Amino acid sequence: MAQLPLLYLPSEILRKKSHPVTGYTAQKYHSLIRDMGETMMHEKGIGLAAPQVGKNIRLTVIHTKDGILALINPVILRRSLRKIMGEEGCLSIPGVFGMVKRHGKITVSAMLEDGTQKVFNAEGLFARVIQHEIDHLDGILFIDRTKKITAGKELLKKYEAKK
Ligand code: CO
Numbered sequence: 009m010a011q012l013p014l015l016y017l018p019s020e021i022l023r024k025k026s027h028p029v030t031g032y033t034a035q036k037y038h039s040l041i042r043d044m045g046e047t048m049m050h051e052k053g054i055g056l057a058a059p060q061v062g063k064n065i066r067l068t069v070i071h072t073k074d075g076i077l078a079l080i081n082p083v084i085l086r087r088s089l090r091k092i093m094g095e096e097g098c099l100s101i102p103g104v105f106g107m108v109k110r111h112g113k114i115t116v117s118a119m120l121e122d123g124t125q126k127v128f129n130a131e132g133l134f135a136r137v138i139q140h141e142i143d144h145l146d147g148i149l150f151i152d153r154t155k156k157i158t159a160g161k162e163l164l165k166k167y168e169a170k171k
Contacts (some may be wrong), residue, residue, distance in 0.1 A: 011044045012061040016100045017167040026057075026145045028081050034123055037067070037080075041121055044069045045076040053099045055137040057144030060100050060128040065068040072134065082118035082142055085127065087111040094136055095158055096150045100158070103163045106154030110139045 015021055030035070040063070048056040048069055056065040063153070070077045091109040098104070113131040116138055120126050130138055140150060155163060 010043050010046070010108070012043050013061055014047065014051065014120070015062055015100055016134060017151075017164075018170050019100070020098055021059050021062055022058065022144070022149065023147045024064050025051040025147050026059055028066050029119075031081055032119060032123060034121060037059075037078075040067070041069060041078045041102075045078075048076070048099075050102050051099050055135070055141045056099060057141045059147075061143055062099075064104050066145045068145065069167050070134070070141065078121040079116070079138070079141070080119035081147075082116055082138065084111075084139070084155065085117050086115035093135075096140060096154075098140070098150055099152060100166070101149065101160075101167065104151065104157065104160035105168075106150060106157040108140075108150050108153045109122055110136045114138065143170070 044056050044061060047061065048071060056069050058065045066081045068079050068082065087113050090112045092112045093107050093109050095105055096108045111137065113129065114135045115127065115129050117127045136146045151164065
């Protein structure tokens, strides 16, 4: 078991579009998924994407009520027209929070940790986290989408000044 070092704004890696995972086997990815899950739990996050630990691959872990869910190559197949405003933060932008509009309901296709392909519906916070994490895989951060920073405005300026 190991915690992985997190990358923070303005890391270049956070801004790259990640590559699909190819040749997935549960054995090959077991320790990365476990370590990402451990890192997320330790940092008290509800989601973590591979670029945040320095890997530009399309893999994310999400903390759900049933435990840690790994999504490999997740794709959103359907989005509700209705969008819901909610507050978001990000482990890679500590201390900064902002309001972001996200689709209320989505249908997602992804490979699970056991290598099976699954299609499922998500709504509420679960749908929000998935959209936030898939954004990470495309190099997009919630600060790109926010209309209103609710906390950490000065911190954000400081992070961005490091560029
Ligand atoms: Co994030």
